[in-house]
Amino acid sequence: MSKRAAQNHKASAIPKGSRATGRVTIIDVAAEAGVSPMTVSRALKTPALVQEQSRERIMAAIDKLGYVPNQAAATLASARSQVIAVLVPSLTNAVFIETLSGIRDYLAEAGYQFLIGETGYARDKEEQLISTYLAHAPAGFLLSSSEQHEILQSRPASRAIPAVRMFDLGRSNEDFSVGFSQTKAGYAVARHLAERGYKRPAFIAAQLDPRMMKRREGFRKGLQDAGIQSAVEVLLPLPTTVDMGAQLLRRVLDANPDCDAVFCCNDDLALGALFECQRRGIAVPGRMAIAGFNDLSWAACATPSITTVVTPRYDIGYKSARMLISQLRGEDIPKGRLDLGFELAVREST
Amino acid sequence: MSKRAAQNHKASAIPKGSRATGRVTIIDVAAEAGVSPMTVSRALKTPALVQEQSRERIMAAIDKLGYVPNQAAATLASARSQVIAVLVPSLTNAVFIETLSGIRDYLAEAGYQFLIGETGYARDKEEQLISTYLAHAPAGFLLSSSEQHEILQSRPASRAIPAVRMFDLGRSNEDFSVGFSQTKAGYAVARHLAERGYKRPAFIAAQLDPRMMKRREGFRKGLQDAGIQSAVEVLLPLPTTVDMGAQLLRRVLDANPDCDAVFCCNDDLALGALFECQRRGIAVPGRMAIAGFNDLSWAACATPSITTVVTPRYDIGYKSARMLISQLRGEDIPKGRLDLGFELAVREST
DNA sequence: CTGAAAGCGCTTACAG
DNA sequence: CTGAAAGCGCTTACAG
Numbered sequence: 001m002s003k004r005a006a007q008n009h010k011a012s013a014i015p016k017g018s019r020a021t022g023r024v025t026i027i028d029v030a031a032e033a034g035v036s037p038m039t040v041s042r043a044l045k046t047p048a049l050v051q052e053q054s055r056e057r058i059m060a061a062i063d064k065l066g067y068v069p070n071q072a073a074a075t076l077a078s079a080r081s082q083v084i085a086v087l088v089p090s091l092t093n094a095v096f097i098e099t100l101s102g103i104r105d106y107l108a109e110a111g112y113q114f115l116i117g118e119t120g121y122a123r124d125k126e127e128q129l130i131s132t133y134l135a136h137a138p139a140g141f142l143l144s145s146s147e148q149h150e151i152l153q154s155r156p157a158s159r160a161i162p163a164v165r166m167f168d169l170g171r172s173n174e175d176f177s178v179g180f181s182q183t184k185a186g187y188a189v190a191r192h193l194a195e196r197g198y199k200r201p202a203f204i205a206a207q208l209d210p211r212m213m214k215r216r217e218g219f220r221k222g223l224q225d226a227g228i229q230s231a232v233e234v235l236l237p238l239p240t241t242v243d244m245g246a247q248l249l250r251r252v253l254d255a256n257p258d259c260d261a262v263f264c265c266n267d268d269l270a271l272g273a274l275f276e277c278q279r280r281g282i283a284v285p286g287r288m289a290i291a292g293f294n295d296l297s298w299a300a301c302a303t304p305s306i307t308t309v310v311t312p313r314y315d316i317g318y319k320s321a322r323m324l325i326s327q328l329r330g331e332d333i334p335k336g337r338l339d340l341g342f343e344l345a346v347r348e349s350t
Numbered sequence: 351m352s353k354r355a356a357q358n359h360k361a362s363a364i365p366k367g368s369r370a371t372g373r374v375t376i377i378d379v380a381a382e383a384g385v386s387p388m389t390v391s392r393a394l395k396t397p398a399l400v401q402e403q404s405r406e407r408i409m410a411a412i413d414k415l416g417y418v419p420n421q422a423a424a425t426l427a428s429a430r431s432q433v434i435a436v437l438v439p440s441l442t443n444a445v446f447i448e449t450l451s452g453i454r455d456y457l458a459e460a461g462y463q464f465l466i467g468e469t470g471y472a473r474d475k476e477e478q479l480i481s482t483y484l485a486h487a488p489a490g491f492l493l494s495s496s497e498q499h500e501i502l503q504s505r506p507a508s509r510a511i512p513a514v515r516m517f518d519l520g521r522s523n524e525d526f527s528v529g530f531s532q533t534k535a536g537y538a539v540a541r542h543l544a545e546r547g548y549k550r551p552a553f554i555a556a557q558l559d560p561r562m563m564k565r566r567e568g569f570r571k572g573l574q575d576a577g578i579q580s581a582v583e584v585l586l587p588l589p590t591t592v593d594m595g596a597q598l599l600r601r602v603l604d605a606n607p608d609c610d611a612v613f614c615c616n617d618d619l620a621l622g623a624l625f626e627c628q629r630r631g632i633a634v635p636g637r638m639a640i641a642g643f644n645d646l647s648w649a650a651c652a653t654p655s656i657t658t659v660v661t662p663r664y665d666i667g668y669k670s671a672r673m674l675i676s677q678l679r680g681e682d683i684p685k686g687r688l689d690l691g692f693e694l695a696v697r698e699s700t
Numbered sequence: 701c702t703g704a705a706a707g708c709g710c711t712t713a714c715a716g
Numbered sequence: 717c718t719g720a721a722a723g724c725g726c727t728t729a730c731a732g
Binding site for chain 2: 021023068070071072073075076079081091092094097098100101104113114115116118131134136137241242243246268271272275276278279297298300301302303
């Protein structure tokens with residue numbers, strides 16, 4: 001009997017007025033294989049507990065009937081889904097997209113799906129999305145902020161939903177986090193500029209969030225330790241765009257024409273700053289050095305190539321997902337921070 | 351009684367060995383409000399069918415108990431979920447990210463969630479993901495390829511899952527599609543270069559997919575209609591990156607030093623081509639004109655600013671989602687293509 | 701406008 | 717290694 005015939009046969013047996021969906025269920029598979037539905041369920045979830053012979057007949061029946069498991073039923077019965085809720089600050093930023101790629105790659109291997117929420121860099125929005133996603137009974141959360149969320153904390157231990165924080169390192173070892181030190185990265189840029197002999201470096205940032213502030217903090221500290229003074233800092237609480245980089249550089253030059261270097265808190269701003277220098281005929285790095293953050297695709301091949309901080313964003317996604325799934329599987333992994341570090345790529349622009 | 355007390359009270363009533371999750375259900379809400387569970391369900395889904403007084407008591411009970419609907423149960427009972435499966439070619443391409451933003455914005459308004467799959471520009475992979483996602487009983491699909499998928503076609507009408515194709519316009523009015531004509535866009539670029547007097551324009555492309563081929567086809571036709579000949583075409587079936595734009599431009603110049611313009615099939619390539627020209631001291635547009643595609647953030651503020659095709663990618667997402675939800679709601683919308691058009695942004699680089 | 705009954709397709713918790 | 721029974725939390729399909 002062909003797959004289609006099997007389905008038609010089943011369909012024709014549906015009593016009138018019933019709610020049958022015509023869908024092939026675990027019961028059909030069981031009947032076809034001559035076992036109970038429970039054995040089919042086991043063959044799928046814990047094959048080791050099923051005799052090989054039964055397993056083979058079940059697999060054959062699944063193929064023959066075209067059985068597709070109903071996730072909603074599994075979720076309802078087991079009170080746990082195969083869905084991970086992922087909250088990122090922005091979907092229009094290549095950084096987070098690469099993190100999502102890492103997450104997707106690990107979760108796909110592990111057999112999980114994910115839902116993506118965008119927090120707009122706002123803590124409140126993150127908490128609100130967590131509430132919403134709770135309705136989907138997610139197996140776990142991957143979060144972007146370093147904040148604690150009461151809504152997750154307050155659940156009874158038996159129904160606790162594990163979470164891993166990405167990008168920042170947690171303050172303590174009280175929970176799970178995967179990232180790198182934003183402060184140290186900012187510090188490293190400052191030291192590099194100081195070593196190259198720049199005397200009046202500026203700092204520009206947009207899309208101000210706690211991570212940007214940490215980069216700034218590290219940058220300030222680095223300059224201070226090198227005994228030099230920041231020319232000027234220009235921060236705007238607006239979205240990060242390439243054009244914003246050009247605007248911010250103009251403000252820097254207006255405020256302090258002596259400025260000889262600029263640390264842009266991300267590569268989009270750095271690209272805009274470079275274009276602005278080109279437009280004005282300002283030699284880079286001759287009269288103005290430019291450093292960025294993240295190592296997006298253009299940094300290495302711009303003219304001149306742009307010095308930047310290489311961040312492990314794909315790995316942050318992949319390893320956060322891995323850490324989360326380990327918890328879900330009840331593996332005994334220690335709480336705490338996973339510091340993936342960063343690297344300073346020194347290029348022509350400084 | 352506080353929320354916590356209410357939950358504890360319930361928890362303490364759980365018989366030993368039962369499967370109770372401790373979760374607040376529609377039954378608890380019904381008891382609290384003094385109505386039947388069915389009325390609670392109606393108050394949530396079709397409030398118009400419930401007396402205002404009952405509705406108010408139900409809402410108060412929901413607040414008091416902290417009720418969160420269980421989607422899995424709703425999906426199982428109704429055989430339809432509130433999840434839309436979205437398949438895009440790539441998650442590392444800003445174009446599709448903006449499309450996803452449009453989708454998300456519409457779906458969020460409409461109360462739907464979405465799952466994202468990445469097809470890697472491969473038709474086979476798209477079909478495979480459709481199979482996988484079918485297990486989640488998605489309410490609908492938003493697809494990226496212009497192909498028909500047997501797996502969706504072959505379902506019985508009663509269980510058909512609606513789909514909308516994005517980016518390309520369908521060949522006929524046999525199904526739903528939202529996009530613009532890739533061919534016409536390529537044609538427009540060719541006519542523009544011809545009008546500006548360029549004599550030997552080249553075409554470069556990577557990540558070859560059917561849409562790139564349509565842009566090329568239109569470009570060729572446009573040159574032909576203008577009575578000029580393409581200098582050279584360089585196509586590589588590798589991922590699109592900024593650096594790839596530089597590489598492709600080198601190949602163009604090696605193959606044909608006379609070339610005086612280049613149509614890059616996307617803005618990443620155009621940016622790389624611009625950097626390569628800067629590196630070699632080739633004046634843009636003086637000795638080499640550059641045109642891109644999509645109008646990504648850097649196109650308008652590069653030095654020189656880059657002529658490109660402005661594509662309605664956010665709208666494609668938003669309106670595809672709207673078209674899909676209209677179908678799901680049983681609204682009577684005509685099948686067919688929704689052509690959102692495109693615009694040529696003429697800038698300094700040509 | 702409201703409700704009692706049955707069922708969606710799985711998995712849990714037992715019992716062999 | 718296997719199975720019968722019960723239940724997860726909703727919605728459908730009726731019947732008032």
